[in-house]
Amino acid sequence: MAKLKRDTVEPHEDYGFFGPGSVVWKVWSYPTAPTVGFQRSVVVEELDPPLVAAVHATQGIYQRSRTRYDRTLKYFAMVAFAGSQQVCKAADILVKVHSKAIGQLPYGDGTYDANDPASQLWIQLTGWHSILYAYEKYGPGKLTEQEETEYWEACAVAAELQTCSPDDIPRSREGVRAYFERMRPQLSASPIARQAMHHLLRTELVLPPVPRWAKPASMVVARTQRIATIATMPRWMREMAGIRQSRLLDVLIVPVMKISFALAHLHPRVELALLGRISPSTVAVVAPIKLGIPPRNKEVLTPAEARARHGYTKPAEAHLEFRARQATRVFGDGQVPSEQGLIESQEILGPLA
Incomplete structure (x- = not known):
């Protein structure tokens, strides 16, 4: 990554949904985001019974820990930094990927569906809250009141790329706290939730292999991030x-x-080198921002404008027939769901292995 050259970095087609000077770029481009912030979000998420049921059923975090981290982080980085068409395409295929994560809850009655708006809202808010929390705890400090208002407004914009409604996104720190308080009685540290949380705190699983002589240093890095992530979690x-x-x-x-x-x-190339170790696919998304490479078109769009321009429907309304077929396979025929969406996603989110 130290050899990354400016003239080999592909510019984005536009500024996407936020752009330079936005609080999103300020917070999400700080090195706390892809490390402690992101790890915290995926750990905390597992306390939601429907979400952890989907995670446990697919077994992705156990069978391909590194690539799962890489692909998921790339998607979140794309929402913050990538061009509008690229993000719309990723959001669209993610609906097909999530269509595979459906089934019966392993504890209690009911079913789970990764495309369910409530699950998507939980993912959205735990993600954005964790990124901000890590930034404020280990980065420059708290945002101003104006910046924080802008941040949660931006979170609502990003929610338009999920199946949840942007109207359900709180617009203040107090509103976010109230949401988590409402969720708290619904959270559960079931056996599969505990297993997932402890597994996702093993930072060493997402680091690349290193020579034997470098393993002690790699383990120190992993252990340090684990401590830092746990320190952000309430007692x-x-x-x-x-x-x-x-x-x-x-x-x-x-x-x-x-x-x-x-x-x-202090050094954008150092940041990119570190990012390349934990999420190689994300480097191409972040590099234009870190190296100051302008997009082909210097414009910021809304998700609605981008969908109209690039020909995509709202995620909540996307691939309804495909999702219905998946439900029939699982709940009607007792078969495993199709992996078509997962396979197609490799072109956009990176390889599965």
Whole structure:
């Protein structure tokens, strides 16, 4: 990654949905985002019973931990930084990918569906909240009141790329807290939730293989990020999941991470090199922003404008026939769902293996 040359980086076709000067670019381009922020989001998500049921059924986080992290992070980075057509295409194919994640809840009655608006809202808010939380704890600090309002308005814009409604996105810190308080009684640290959370805290699983002489340093990096991520989780949540860490470690890790991230942020190529180690596919998305390469068209679109221009429907209304066929296969015929969406997604989100 140190050899990455500016003239080999492909520019985006436009600024997408946010653009330079936006609080989204400010927060999501800081090195806390693809590391502690993203790891926190995928760990916390597992407390939602329908979501963890889908995760457990597909087994992706266990069978291909590194590529699953890479592909998921790439999608979130695309929403923040990529051109509008590329993002619309990714959002569209993600509906087909999620159509595979349906079935009966393993604990209690009912079914789960990864395209369900409630599940998508949970993913959206845990993701955006975790990225901001990590930025404020280990980065430059809290946003101004105006920036925070802009941030949650932007979260609602990004929600238009999911099957949930942007109207359900809180527009303030207080609103976000209220949402999580409403969700708290519904959360559950079931055996599969605990298994998933502990697995996703193993940062070493998403790091690339290294020579034997470099393994101690790699394990130190993995252990440090694990400590930092756990330190962002509230005590009640850790107790639910059986995750233990001393208050002393919670305090000591803060200056370590603040200094480390600040130093990395001084050098865009260092940031890209570090990103390439945890998510190679995401580098092409972020590199134009880090290296100051302007898009072909210097414009910011809304999701509605982008869908009209590029010929896509709202995610909530996308691939309804395909999703119905998947439901028939699973609930009607007792068969496993088709992996067509997952296969097609490789062109956009990266390889599965």
